Amino acid sequence: MRATTRHLNGGRERGGDRGWWLIVAVVVVAPVLGAIAAILWRTPLPVSEAVALLEDVTRKPRLAFLVPDTAYYRPFFHIVLSTIWNADVSIEARVAAIRVLQIAPVVALAGLFLLHVRPRTLVDAAAAAGATAVLLGSPGLRDNLEIPLSYTTVGMPLALAAWHLLVSPPRRWHTAAVVALTVAAVGFKEQGLAIVALVVAAWVTRAPSATRTQAVILVVLALAYVALRFAWHPRMATFEQAIGLGFREVSTSEATARFGTFPYLVYAYSGLATIGNVLFSEPSAGVFSIVRAIGDGTAEWWQYIHLAASIGLTTLLAWWATGELVHARRSGWTDEARTVVALVLVLAACGALSFNYSRDRLGGMAVPFYALAAFHALRAAARRVTELPRWRFEAAAAGLVLLASLWHIRAVGTVEAVRVTAARNQMEWLTSLAQRTRDFADRPVYLSILDSLRAQGTAESAPLPTNYPRPIMGVFSPANVQAP
Amino acid sequence: MTAARVRSVGGWLLVPGVLAAGLVLALEGGRVARPRSPWFGRPKAFTLGDAIAQHDVARAYALLRETRRHPDELIVVSHPTLTAGVGRFVSPLWWAVAMRDEHAILMLLGAGATIQHVDGRDADCLAERLHDPVMLAVLRRGGPALPDDPCPTVPAAR
Numbered sequence: 001m002r003a004t005t006r007h008l009n010g011g012r013e014r015g016g017d018r019g020w021w022l023i024v025a026v027v028v029v030a031p032v033l034g035a036i037a038a039i040l041w042r043t044p045l046p047v048s049e050a051v052a053l054l055e056d057v058t059r060k061p062r063l064a065f066l067v068p069d070t071a072y073y074r075p076f077f078h079i080v081l082s083t084i085w086n087a088d089v090s091i092e093a094r095v096a097a098i099r100v101l102q103i104a105p106v107v108a109l110a111g112l113f114l115l116h117v118r119p120r121t122l123v124d125a126a127a128a129a130g131a132t133a134v135l136l137g138s139p140g141l142r143d144n145l146e147i148p149l150s151y152t153t154v155g156m157p158l159a160l161a162a163w164h165l166l167v168s169p170p171r172r173w174h175t176a177a178v179v180a181l182t183v184a185a186v187g188f189k190e191q192g193l194a195i196v197a198l199v200v201a202a203w204v205t206r207a208p209s210a211t212r213t214q215a216v217i218l219v220v221l222a223l224a225y226v227a228l229r230f231a232w233h234p235r236m237a238t239f240e241q242a243i244g245l246g247f248r249e250v251s252t253s254e255a256t257a258r259f260g261t262f263p264y265l266v267y268a269y270s271g272l273a274t275i276g277n278v279l280f281s282e283p284s285a286g287v288f289s290i291v292r293a294i295g296d297g298t299a300e301w302w303q304y305i306h307l308a309a310s311i312g313l314t315t316l317l318a319w320w321a322t323g324e325l326v327h328a329r330r331s332g333w334t335d336e337a338r339t340v341v342a343l344v345l346v347l348a349a350c351g352a353l354s355f356n357y358s359r360d361r362l363g364g365m366a367v368p369f370y371a372l373a374a375f376h377a378l379r380a381a382a383r384r385v386t387e388l389p390r391w392r393f394e395a396a397a398a399g400l401v402l403l404a405s406l407w408h409i410r411a412v413g414t415v416e417a418v419r420v421t422a423a424r425n426q427m428e429w430l431t432s433l434a435q436r437t438r439d440f441a442d443r444p445v446y447l448s449i450l451d452s453l454r455a456q457g458t459a460e461s462a463p464l465p466t467n468y469p470r471p472i473m474g475v476f477s478p479a480n481v482q483a484p
Numbered sequence: 485m486t487a488a489r490v491r492s493v494g495g496w497l498l499v500p501g502v503l504a505a506g507l508v509l510a511l512e513g514g515r516v517a518r519p520r521s522p523w524f525g526r527p528k529a530f531t532l533g534d535a536i537a538q539h540d541v542a543r544a545y546a547l548l549r550e551t552r553r554h555p556d557e558l559i560v561v562s563h564p565t566l567t568a569g570v571g572r573f574v575s576p577l578w579w580a581v582a583m584r585d586e587h588a589i590l591m592l593l594g595a596g597a598t599i600q601h602v603d604g605r606d607a608d609c610l611a612e613r614l615h616d617p618v619m620l621a622v623l624r625r626g627g628p629a630l631p632d633d634p635c636p637t638v639p640a641a642r
Contacts, residue, residue, distance in 0.1 A: 024498075028498065028502055031504075031505040031508040031509045032504060035508050035512050038512070121494065122495065122498070123497070125498060126498035127497065129498060133501065378497070382494065383490065386490050386493060397493050401496050401499065404500045408500040408501055408504035412507060412508060415508060430542060430545050431590035431591050431626075433594055434593070434595065435594065458542065459542075460543060467522055
């Protein structure tokens, strides 16, 4: 799929492995991905998010969602949800379609990722499996696996597809396709604008399918989009949601009172927090919760694993990126060096787009490119260590295997995380159904949706977290989420 | 030498992925083969009292709906200290407080459970006797106002 790539000995390699190493990578990745998909398939739609969204799409005409008169503007998501929910099929079929809207992009993302990196050797296959664990184990993906909120999970494979086209040999339809992918991603969520950063990265690094016209078109479209949003919604709240600051969360009202007159430093903090979360797993939603837990002496294994895996990988990426950029200055742009620039720009875009408040999910659009960089870095490091003297070779190889192990543990942790979400959704139905029926007594549409979804929400078959034995409790996910 | 090392590093780097895949396959396979294993769930409860004791709120809810019983209908329970190890009729809500299960309390209150200051139905009095302000707060938050009349006298045997 990729045109060429720099190789260990400075040469170039092409296909010829008949796809065996791609199959090996797919086989290694499939169980974790399949488990995530299977759990999402049985996850109850949550009371708190789903019912109100479905009430919206029941009450409003489909095209009304195109008017950008709300703080949260996701017209394509609402139109798709409306099409599903208002279809003349059974409730079970509609719920299944909503779940597919979340599952299909995740599977497509992992599939596209493996096709894009297209492993051709054993080292490639191992690096691809490790990088897919980075993709699946990152908080930016994990926080987006909440049914039915598929805004960013749709955008992530679209971004990767756009990047794939940009670095592929040029075709006449590539510009139109990249524009269409960007519009689709932005239509699902503002974070889709991160694709514009990718297009700029591709143009700056002279990627095969990138052109100045293409970059100009998308930058103009992005500016027009931002102008449209401000024109329709000129009075944004200073803080739309609670913000994280240092070691604690600050409520919207407190943040407005404390920082309302000059919120820009807090905006910068929130943007940097989102970037930091992608690179270091800290802070989470703006709060340094892992550091706080370590300081309090209450940290669990998973927290040490997240921090160590992210710091280790980001350090490796810094080493690899420096080498690639130095090489690019001397010999011209390679796919690897382009990936460095793409990661930097898409991280900056994610940071800028999350200025108002930071959440793990807001770094989602950067995650495929963090994982792509991880693939190149792991592969480069694996090859570099083979040139070291014996004892250093053994130590460095062991370090790489440890790093890969930590990320694979995190990917298994994502399987547990979606189980925990499913169990929480079910518990929410069981414990808050009556309260909501009372609270929303004057909203008949809400009540009828609540009633129609009750069976799926309270079904005994909802996934439950694994009760790991005490010695490994807290390795994959927080110990307190295990069943009592 | 270098080619052998490349193969060696590649092979070792693939091992964690293979182990993770094996772990997930074993866990998911185990769930299918033994869904009620302590790793994956709880033993299936056939009575409301057992479901509450096992903190299986979904099962308790299902049993309430399947049997079409009112959540105030008394159940027989036994507890080493609270019932001195002998069977006793209590309300499901009383039993949920005894098991300190906030979720079960909220589910039962949502299903229409009530509190009366008579022996075995006095869930709020039990929470006070257990010095459990959290359960008391859940009872206050999740249901109708608590009764004003005094708590029943607790028999000395208990």
